[in-house]
Amino acid sequence: xxxxxxxxxxxxxxxxxxxxxxxxxxxxxxxxxxxxxxxxxxxxxxxxxxxxxxxxxxxxxxxxxxxxxxxxxxxxxxxxxxxxxxxxxxxxxxxxxxxxxxxxxxxxxxxxxxxxxxxxxxxxxxxxxxxxxxxxxxxxxxxxxxxxxxxxxxxxxxxxxxxxxxxxxxxxxxxxxxxxxxxxxxxxxxxxxxxxxxxxxxxxxxxxxxxxxxxxxxxxxxxxxxxxxxxxxxxxxxxxxxxxxxxxxxxxxxxxxxxxxxxxxxxxxxxxxxxxxxxxxxxxxxxxxxxxxxxxxxxxxxxxxxxxxxxxxxxxxxxxxxxxxxxxxxxxxxxxxxxxxxxxxxxxxxxxxxxxxxxxxxxxxxxxxxxxxxxxxxxxxxxxxxxxxxxxxxxxxxxxxxxxxxxxxxxxxxxxxxxxxxxxxxxxxxxxxxxxxxxxxxxxxxxxxxxxxxxxxxxxx
Amino acid sequence: xxxxxxxxxxxxxxxxxxxxxxxxxxxxxxxxxxxxxxxxxxxxxxxxxxxxxxxxxxxxxxxxxxxxxxxxxxxxxxxxxxxxxxxxxxxxxxxxxxxxxxxxxxxxxxxxxxxxxxxxxxxxxxxxxxxxxxxxxxxxxxxxxxxxxxxxxxxxxxxxxxxxxxxxxxxxxxxxxxxxxxxxxxxxxxxxxxxxxxxxxxxxxxxxxxxxxxxxxxxxxxxxxxxxxxxxxxxxxxxxxxxxxxxxxxxxxxxxxxxxxxxxxxxxxxxxxxxxxxxxxxxxxxxxxxxxxxxxxxxxxxxxx
Numbered sequence: 001x002x003x004x005x006x007x008x009x010x011x012x013x014x015x016x017x018x019x020x021x022x023x024x025x026x027x028x029x030x031x032x033x034x035x036x037x038x039x040x041x042x043x044x045x046x047x048x049x050x051x052x053x054x055x056x057x058x059x060x061x062x063x064x065x066x067x068x069x070x071x072x073x074x075x076x077x078x079x080x081x082x083x084x085x086x087x088x089x090x091x092x093x094x095x096x097x098x099x100x101x102x103x104x105x106x107x108x109x110x111x112x113x114x115x116x117x118x119x120x121x122x123x124x125x126x127x128x129x130x131x132x133x134x135x136x137x138x139x140x141x142x143x144x145x146x147x148x149x150x151x152x153x154x155x156x157x158x159x160x161x162x163x164x165x166x167x168x169x170x171x172x173x174x175x176x177x178x179x180x181x182x183x184x185x186x187x188x189x190x191x192x193x194x195x196x197x198x199x200x201x202x203x204x205x206x207x208x209x210x211x212x213x214x215x216x217x218x219x220x221x222x223x224x225x226x227x228x229x230x231x232x233x234x235x236x237x238x239x240x241x242x243x244x245x246x247x248x249x250x251x252x253x254x255x256x257x258x259x260x261x262x263x264x265x266x267x268x269x270x271x272x273x274x275x276x277x278x279x280x281x282x283x284x285x286x287x288x289x290x291x292x293x294x295x296x297x298x299x300x301x302x303x304x305x306x307x308x309x310x311x312x313x314x315x316x317x318x319x320x321x322x323x324x325x326x327x328x329x330x331x332x333x334x335x336x337x338x339x340x341x342x343x344x345x346x347x348x349x350x351x352x353x354x355x356x357x358x359x360x361x362x363x364x365x366x367x368x369x370x371x372x373x374x375x376x377x378x379x380x381x382x383x384x385x386x387x388x389x390x391x392x393x394x395x396x397x398x399x400x401x402x403x404x405x406x407x408x409x410x411x412x413x414x415x416x417x418x419x420x421x422x423x424x425x426x427x428x429x430x431x432x433x434x435x436x437x438x439x440x441x442x443x444x445x446x447x448x449x450x451x452x453x454x455x456x457x458x459x460x461x
Numbered sequence: 462x463x464x465x466x467x468x469x470x471x472x473x474x475x476x477x478x479x480x481x482x483x484x485x486x487x488x489x490x491x492x493x494x495x496x497x498x499x500x501x502x503x504x505x506x507x508x509x510x511x512x513x514x515x516x517x518x519x520x521x522x523x524x525x526x527x528x529x530x531x532x533x534x535x536x537x538x539x540x541x542x543x544x545x546x547x548x549x550x551x552x553x554x555x556x557x558x559x560x561x562x563x564x565x566x567x568x569x570x571x572x573x574x575x576x577x578x579x580x581x582x583x584x585x586x587x588x589x590x591x592x593x594x595x596x597x598x599x600x601x602x603x604x605x606x607x608x609x610x611x612x613x614x615x616x617x618x619x620x621x622x623x624x625x626x627x628x629x630x631x632x633x634x635x636x637x638x639x640x641x642x643x644x645x646x647x648x649x650x651x652x653x654x655x656x657x658x659x660x661x662x663x664x665x666x667x668x669x670x671x672x673x674x675x676x677x678x679x680x681x682x683x684x685x686x687x688x689x690x691x692x693x694x695x696x697x698x699x700x701x702x703x704x705x706x707x708x709x710x711x712x713x714x715x716x717x718x719x720x721x722x723x724x725x726x727x728x729x730x731x732x733x734x735x736x737x738x739x740x741x742x743x744x745x746x747x748x749x750x751x752x753x754x755x756x757x758x759x760x761x762x763x764x765x766x
Binding site for chain 2: 012224225443445
């Protein structure tokens with residue numbers, strides 16, 4: 001390899017990518033977009049609320065109606081005096097959004113049955129509000145039926161919501177209050193960011209290879225430089241683009257945080273960080289981890305807890321105790337190695353096709369491990385030392401992403417070294433294979449490439 | 462000093478079961494224009510790629526100026542492939558600079574030399590334009606400059622005239638001849654036989670992975686001449702064939718002015734035939750040998766295989 005030539009290739013690759021409008025846009029709007037992404041879901045949840053729904057209630061039990069309190073969302077209209085059948089007939093004349101029929105009280109079971117009728121399917125919000133009100137009514141009726149004085153007050157007093165303070169300690173007896181939520185957020189953010197970076201920039205290498213092949217520049221190039229110089233020049237050039245973007249993002253985020261904090265204060269920022277933790281938690285639940293935690297009262301409780309003073313100090317203490325140098329360093333090492341591994345594979349795929357549409361099939365074996373790594377990493381915070389997460393952080397194709405998710409929780413040095421070593425060895429092996437495919441692939445036109453062709457090219461001298 | 466710049470010795474190349482080159486030996490003389498001919502799929506491009514060290518041969522050697530070719534020698538080659546292109550989004554000047562620098566030129570040297578060429582072709586105003594704004598012919602000109610800017614001692618041009626209008630094709634033709642006068646060796650691969658006759662000193666014809674014929678263009682044309690002569694004369698009566706001496710293949714009578722093609726048969730002396738014609742009662746206006754066109758030789762050799 002001629003280093004001067006490789007340099008020329010790297011600088012062209014770097015300069016053309018960095019001067020692109022899309023690069024400038026993602027670099028400067030990225031942090032803003034990120035912030036928006038954290039705030040938007042809660043905003044949308046707030047705004048997507050029904051307003052002024054008219055709901056007719058025919059309460060034959062006589063205990064529920066007092067609990068149907070009007071709100072901004074709902075107007076409850078009492079039709080308890082009319083018979084249910086005639087109400088149903090008149091439903092369309094009344095202009096109601098829904099009609100709720102409550103059966104007479106079953107005194108044996110101490111219960112009622114509730115049915116709601118509407119022209120359009122009932123929204124989840126309405127159904128939940130109805131259920132809550134009816135349950136409150138029935139619970140209070142049942143409590144009263146025990147005829148114990150002040151029972152309701154007793155039950156209120158008994159309710160407990162005790163936050164668990166978490167500390168880490170080391171063998172020298174140093175204890176530190178920590179926030180598990182902060183670890184979770186950092187683990188998730190790290191794995192999302194490294195996944196994004198590896199996927200985005202490997203794909204950029206592939207596009208760049210395809211561009212050279214489809215515009216037929218490649219044969220001119222390949223007569224001046226050898227294919228190895230061309231492939232690695234390109235991969236290194238794009239890596240430089242990625243690192244530039246990464247550091248610009250860190251600087252920009254720091255600037256935004258420093259600019260915003262004097263106005264809103266540090267506690268608000270950390271509290272909102274806690275809120276985002278909740279959102280991520282909910283996102284994780286959405287993937288079906290632990291449905292029991294969907295309970296809304298549990299959510300409000302933990303938000304309350306987070307905004308309490310002790311929680312803030314835990315967050316601050318955790319943020320202060322994190323080894324940022326280690327995190328940054330491992331991010332860079334794992335990004336560079338993981339990117340090199342995937343980028344060389346994507347370069348080989350790009351060399352085998354003439355346009356991006358043909359990449360679908362050939363990409364599969366490469367994108368599947370990448371996605372798998374992302375999913376393992378997404379749940380790593382639940383059990384950072386479990387079998388699947390451990391092996392995920394060792395196997396080279398998933399380790400860059402999964403290991404990053406483990407880093408905030410602390411990883412023994414030998415595991416880090418082993419994982420990095422394995423990754424390095426795999427990269428060298430894959431780069432060798434990719435370079436062989438690339439060398440032949442870039443000059444192949446016409447026939448659509450299959451996996452068998454790739455195998456044949458590998459064996460060609 | 463070596464007489465040949467490139468010597469290919471027994472070069473073999475196969476892709477799986479398909480043989481592209483089978484013991485091909487070609488010598489390319491220094492300072493000459495060498496035509497590399499052959500039908501599509503004959504193996505020309507493969508041979509060119511092997512000389513450029515893009516493809517590694519299965520067997521045989523390539524000598525550059527008498528010694529085995531190295532990667533450094535590739536920098537002395539300027540290659541204009543048939544499948545060529547430019548980065549569409551890049552500016553013309555930057556792109557030309559990129560190619561020049563890949564060939565090992567310094568920034569200053571490349572910029573100076575490129576400006577000279579842009580001026581020569583009168584295209585200085587294109588420097589800052591994006592390639593996608595250029596027409597195909599314009600892009601071809603830029604491509605040609607990028608191929609020759611580093612003053613290569615060997616130029617390999619694969620269909621250099623395709624995409625050019627006649628005026629620009631002439632400009633390129635003149636530049637090629639100028640480069641030859643300045644000492645460059647040029648390999649021209651083309652299907653345009655007229656430009657082969659006009660430009661090439663030597664040729665090699667490759668068909669089905671083999672060299673079918675190679676040598677000087679004039680020698681080859683003579684060799685494939687069928688002893689045909691064109692005779693123009695004035696006479697009332699057309700001349701007739703003389704068995705054992707010559708046959709009249711065709712005779713066109715334009716009110717007494719005849720143009721006849723005669724084939725001299727094997728055996729008799731050419732001069733004796735001419736003498737016998739002079740003795741006839743006709744007025745001879747001209748008499749010349751008909752050398753076959755490269756086009757005809759090409760078709761004959763390729764279809765005979």
